[in-house]
Amino acid sequence: MSQMPPPPTDEQQQALATALTRQSFKVVAYAGAGKTTTLNLIGNELRGRGMYLAFNKAIASEAQQKFPRHVDCRTFHSLAFRHTARDITAKLKLPRFSPSRLASDLQLTPLQVKRDIDGKHQFVTITPERQARFVADAVATFCSTHASYPAPRHLTFPDWVAPSDAEQLRDTLYPYVERRWLQSIDPRHPAGIGHDIYLKLWALAKPTIPADFILFDEAQDADPLMMGILSTQPTQVIYVGDAHQQIYEWRGAVNAMKRLPLPQTLLTQSFRFGDEIATVANTFLTALQEDVPLRGNPLIKSTLGKSLTHGKKDAILCRTNASAMVNLLSGLKMGHKVALQADTERLLKFSQSAERLKEGKSAFGVPELAYFNNWREVQEYAETNEGSDLKTLVKLVDEHGTDTLSQAINSLSTLDKADYIISTAHKAKGLEWGRVQIDDDFYYDVTSQAVKISPEELRLLYVACTRAKQNLDIFHIQNLVNALQHKRKLIYS
Numbered sequence: 001m002s003q004m005p006p007p008p009t010d011e012q013q014q015a016l017a018t019a020l021t022r023q024s025f026k027v028v029a030y031a032g033a034g035k036t037t038t039l040n041l042i043g044n045e046l047r048g049r050g051m052y053l054a055f056n057k058a059i060a061s062e063a064q065q066k067f068p069r070h071v072d073c074r075t076f077h078s079l080a081f082r083h084t085a086r087d088i089t090a091k092l093k094l095p096r097f098s099p100s101r102l103a104s105d106l107q108l109t110p111l112q113v114k115r116d117i118d119g120k121h122q123f124v125t126i127t128p129e130r131q132a133r134f135v136a137d138a139v140a141t142f143c144s145t146h147a148s149y150p151a152p153r154h155l156t157f158p159d160w161v162a163p164s165d166a167e168q169l170r171d172t173l174y175p176y177v178e179r180r181w182l183q184s185i186d187p188r189h190p191a192g193i194g195h196d197i198y199l200k201l202w203a204l205a206k207p208t209i210p211a212d213f214i215l216f217d218e219a220q221d222a223d224p225l226m227m228g229i230l231s232t233q234p235t236q237v238i239y240v241g242d243a244h245q246q247i248y249e250w251r252g253a254v255n256a257m258k259r260l261p262l263p264q265t266l267l268t269q270s271f272r273f274g275d276e277i278a279t280v281a282n283t284f285l286t287a288l289q290e291d292v293p294l295r296g297n298p299l300i301k302s303t304l305g306k307s308l309t310h311g312k313k314d315a316i317l318c319r320t321n322a323s324a325m326v327n328l329l330s331g332l333k334m335g336h337k338v339a340l341q342a343d344t345e346r347l348l349k350f351s352q353s354a355e356r357l358k359e360g361k362s363a364f365g366v367p368e369l370a371y372f373n374n375w376r377e378v379q380e381y382a383e384t385n386e387g388s389d390l391k392t393l394v395k396l397v398d399e400h401g402t403d404t405l406s407q408a409i410n411s412l413s414t415l416d417k418a419d420y421i422i423s424t425a426h427k428a429k430g431l432e433w434g435r436v437q438i439d440d441d442f443y444y445d446v447t448s449q450a451v452k453i454s455p456e457e458l459r460l461l462y463v464a465c466t467r468a469k470q471n472l473d474i475f476h477i478q479n480l481v482n483a484l485q486h487k488r489k490l491i492y493s
Helices: 010-019 035-045 057-066 076-082 086-093 099-106 128-143 163-184 195-204 224-231 275-287 321-333 344-358 375-382 388-400 402-410 455-465 475-485
Strands: 025-029 050-054 071-075 111-117 120-126 213-216 236-241 264-267 315-318 338-340 420-424 433-438 450-453 468-473 489-492
Touching (some): 010 025, 010 035, 010 264, 025 035, 035 050, 035 057, 035 213, 050 057, 071 076, 076 195, 086 195, 099 375, 111 163, 128 163, 128 195, 128 375, 195 224, 224 236, 275 455, 275 468, 275 475, 321 388, 321 402, 321 420, 344 375, 344 388, 344 402, 375 388, 388 402, 433 475, 450 475
Parallel strands (some): 025 264, 050 071, 213 236, 315 433, 433 468
Antiparallel strands (some): 111 120
């Protein structure tokens, strides 16, 4: 006999009542606070065509299993893909241009600028490849904004470039930014594109999303482009998320949960964990100047402790991919069955292609590497906005070597058969495990007088610690938690 779901909480009832007014509003949902249940409640009660929007396909597919039939679950990109000409989306399968290939294509020539070093002016040559990176980054920046056309302001340069030179550089390079954008949307041009191009094209068409109400999940991670699309919809939009779980600021997220001047309802009761884990979460929330606490579930007994260090755990959460690989290699050495929360097939293909480029051969199997002549070009490309999706992979290859990487990947267990899973905190967002161990590679500094830490790091630790249900091992960050709980002076770095 199937178990009846618990009745909605007062907070969930409040969110539903606000939804039934058919006005746009925000649902601020803390970690594990029944966000999905609340959205289902709203989706079931609202009449007409609903649209649930998520950031990735897996979440949208999972949501489709839970929502009623009149709510269509999609990603922004799938909506855009559906309404973009096929000769444009076909460019996704074409190889990307390396900075040197793009420089050649745009016929860029070396430029000189002044650089201040120890109070002395020194002339520095900006190579065509470096200029190509500036151009590609400007197009990527434009694609994440609500602007209707690329502008000189989308070009950004290192701090050491003098303001007068920066203006001159903008004047010189802007026509190439314009040209690169037009190449990106030209079906005849041979350069491959990323997903941001067709999403931008769709946004420029000022689309009306075919729905009577829209549920936008993880709204704290939206960029200006997405917010621009939603703010112009003639229908009710319900923004759902947690401002303190914004961990993608580096990708251009603007945190709609804080910026939108809309009425809001709160979900503060966590169903995932008990008071012990809630106390740790509130330590980080207090440091983030939040005065509304997260409430633990009184029916769940959660524990904190170091028992997991050499004992049973379900997940190890790291700050960096490098630490995730170190834990993976260490676990395999001890004979553990380890899984990695990552696209392992892509990792393997990338590792093999990297090895070929290092040997001076052409890469194959990874389309985005096809136009690169050597590994150095890939390293440089990964430092641009356009190539940022490759940065993690490049770092793994550089730090561990392709042989070690390939061996480790081939030794991985599947998620369902592993003793435990290793993941970065970023990858763990939206997931939960019974027993979670926090790694020692988070960025902060604790002294006898103060704690130095960035708001971004506090948000990341809040996300990591709230993935646990029964047991949270904070041994490696205990000094930070103690210092924050004892109200040691906080310096935001």
